[in-house]
Amino acid sequence: MVFEPPQRLVRALGETAPDGARWLEGLPEAVREAVAVRELTVERVQVPGGRSSLVLLVRTSDGGPAVLKLAPARARPESEWAALAHWNGLGAVRLLEPSPPADGALLLERLHPDVSVRSLPEAKALLEAAGTLRRLWVEPPSGDAARPFETVAERTGRQAEAMRASAAGDPEVGPLVSAALAVREELLAGPPEHRLLHGTFRQSKVLAGERMPWLAVGPDPLVGECAFDLARLVRDRVEDLVAQTSGAATTRRRVKRLAESLEVDQERLRGWTLFRAVESGVRARRVGRGQDAELLLEFATWL
Numbered sequence: 001m002v003f004e005p006p007q008r009l010v011r012a013l014g015e016t017a018p019d020g021a022r023w024l025e026g027l028p029e030a031v032r033e034a035v036a037v038r039e040l041t042v043e044r045v046q047v048p049g050g051r052s053s054l055v056l057l058v059r060t061s062d063g064g065p066a067v068l069k070l071a072p073a074r075a076r077p078e079s080e081w082a083a084l085a086h087w088n089g090l091g092a093v094r095l096l097e098p099s100p101p102a103d104g105a106l107l108l109e110r111l112h113p114d115v116s117v118r119s120l121p122e123a124k125a126l127l128e129a130a131g132t133l134r135r136l137w138v139e140p141p142s143g144d145a146a147r148p149f150e151t152v153a154e155r156t157g158r159q160a161e162a163m164r165a166s167a168a169g170d171p172e173v174g175p176l177v178s179a180a181l182a183v184r185e186e187l188l189a190g191p192p193e194h195r196l197l198h199g200t201f202r203q204s205k206v207l208a209g210e211r212m213p214w215l216a217v218g219p220d221p222l223v224g225e226c227a228f229d230l231a232r233l234v235r236d237r238v239e240d241l242v243a244q245t246s247g248a249a250t251t252r253r254r255v256k257r258l259a260e261s262l263e264v265d266q267e268r269l270r271g272w273t274l275f276r277a278v279e280s281g282v283r284a285r286r287v288g289r290g291q292d293a294e295l296l297l298e299f300a301t302w303l
Contacts, residue, residue, distance in 0.1 A: 003028070003045050005054055012051035013072070015287040023072040027054060030070055034105040040068060046113050050218060053077075057110065065110035066096055076220065077104045079148040082141070083196060083221035084108075091135030092216045093207075111207040111215055118203040122237065125203050126254070129233055130261055132206050132214050133198065140196040140223045149196070152224025153188050159279045160184060166282045173282055176300055180278035183271040193225035201229055203236045227264045231272035234258060235299055242295050248302035255303075274303040 005024060013020025031054070035042060039061040046055040046067075053071035060066050071077045084095050084106075096107040117125045117132075140149060160181055167177035198205070199220035209215040234254055241247040255273065259266040281296030 006045065006047045006049040008048045008051060009054060020072065027070065034068060034070060034103055038107060057113065067108040067110050069106040069108060071104070073104065077106060079221055080219055081106060082148040083219050086141050086196060087136060091132055111209045111217065113207060115208040116204045117206040117214055128214050129203050129206050130258060132216050133201055133229065133233065134262055136198050136216060137195045137226050140194060150222045152222060152228050155222055156184055156275065163279055163282050166286050173285065173297065176278050176297060177282060180275045184275050187268060187271050194223055195226055197222050197224055197229040200232065202232050226262065227268040228272045230258055230262060230264055230269055231276045234269065234273045235277055238295050238299050242298055251299065251302045270303055274300055
């Protein structure tokens with residue numbers, strides 16, 4: 001099979017993954033092997049695709065539609081497999097293989113890859129996305145099955161270290177980073193909540209399906225409190241929010257509405273939204289995505 005990986009994936013790996021170029025070089029052979037061992041027929045590469053994986057629309061040996069997803073080890077495909085296995089299709093895309101794949105590729109049910117919740121009017125999109133997210137917040141697996149999952153404290157601890165390093169050489173973001181780090185410490189001071197979280201949930205991660213109207217895809221799962229998971233949804237369509245003269249007020253209303261609809265503490269949601277926005281903004285600034293950084297950091301000042 002001859003193909004070109006989507007440019008979105010190439011750019012993202014170049015920004016964030018030190019071994020991204022090496023993984024991309026080996027990708028054609030990895031695809032050939034994954035397709036051959038599963039006896040798949042490739043229809044096309046999904047474009048623009050994601051920032052951390054290659055998604056292929058395929059047919060199984062019996063002609064059924066499916067999706068084959070390949071990602072570098074840094075994207076933790078084993079963790080995604082474990083979460084999808086635990087959800088077992090409730091609110092999320094269903095696995096089509098009964099055991100963890102040795103090659104790290106995931107064979108998934110085919111949804112409608114070009115139809116996400118983001119295509120709906122904003123109010124309806126938030127409602128449908130929030131309903132999908134609620135179904136994912138279940139007790140995490142126990143024992144050995146829980147090993148693939150980071151905790152919120154662990155993941156944000158790594159992010160906090162990177163934020164401190166960036167702020168040290170960039171005094172313009174120093175006050176926001178300090179505020180974000182302080183709120184993280186406050187939020188982690190209490191007893192931890194233990195729920196299985198999607199990790200990167202947003203409107204574009206919710207696709208139209210056949211067996212259910214909307215299903216989540218592409219988790220980077222972890223274990224912790226629901227407010228952390230919901231925080232990413234608060235800033236969806238951030239470019240539209242920043243363009244509005246009432247963007248700050250709209251954001252505060254969104255925090256309140258989402259917190260109430262999903263029975264999440266409003267102040268904890270506000271705090272995690274601040275932390276995640278600053279972390280994303282600082283990371284975007286570090287890799288040269290200046291416009292994204294500006295939007296995210298302006299959004300963070302409203303919180």
